[in-house]
Amino acid sequence: MEGFPDSAWIFAGSVIAALIVLFSGWLQQKISRASTVSGYRQKWIQDIRNAFSDYLNELEKLSDSASANSEADHSFGAHSTVLEDTRPVRKSRNFLRLYTNPEEREHLGILEEAESIETYLTGTPRRDLELTEFERRRNALTRMFQDALKEEWDRVKLGELRWRVRRCWRRITNHSSRRSQARAA
Numbered sequence: 001m002e003g004f005p006d007s008a009w010i011f012a013g014s015v016i017a018a019l020i021v022l023f024s025g026w027l028q029q030k031i032s033r034a035s036t037v038s039g040y041r042q043k044w045i046q047d048i049r050n051a052f053s054d055y056l057n058e059l060e061k062l063s064d065s066a067s068a069n070s071e072a073d074h075s076f077g078a079h080s081t082v083l084e085d086t087r088p089v090r091k092s093r094n095f096l097r098l099y100t101n102p103e104e105r106e107h108l109g110i111l112e113e114a115e116s117i118e119t120y121l122t123g124t125p126r127r128d129l130e131l132t133e134f135e136r137r138r139n140a141l142t143r144m145f146q147d148a149l150k151e152e153w154d155r156v157k158l159g160e161l162r163w164r165v166r167r168c169w170r171r172i173t174n175h176s177s178r179r180s181q182a183r184a185a
Contacts, residue, residue, distance in 0.1 A: 044099070044152075051092070058088045059138065062122070066121040082122060117134070120133070
């Protein structure tokens, strides 16, 4: 092109090279951050998995103690030693509470269900305590936990931005399908 001095081309090339360097630096920083966050999230998943396993073990012990309660008309919680007897399960639940996000609805649901199971075991008279009901509740809690972990693994695999977009889309489509079902009913 005539009319452009060579120095203008050199300047334009320098500006373009600088922009490429800035963009590649920014991109490298994003990739590095995502990798670091992914590593921390994987560690968190392992840690909460261990905490949940410990909690289930303590819950099983509480179930055994509650069902072994010698007085059929009384709940396990009616004993004067109930606070000491339930301390290990509460301690394990507190570890779960510290590993969960108080702003995630799924995490709050897990903790609420855990407390509900504990209340069932300590507050139900022995004659009314059913092992099958405990197992149903424990299995439901385990499914809730597994669903939350699956969501976290998806977050690791997809990356934060893609995961947020997919999650938002799911909420929109689930909300729309619930409204359609409500209208049909």
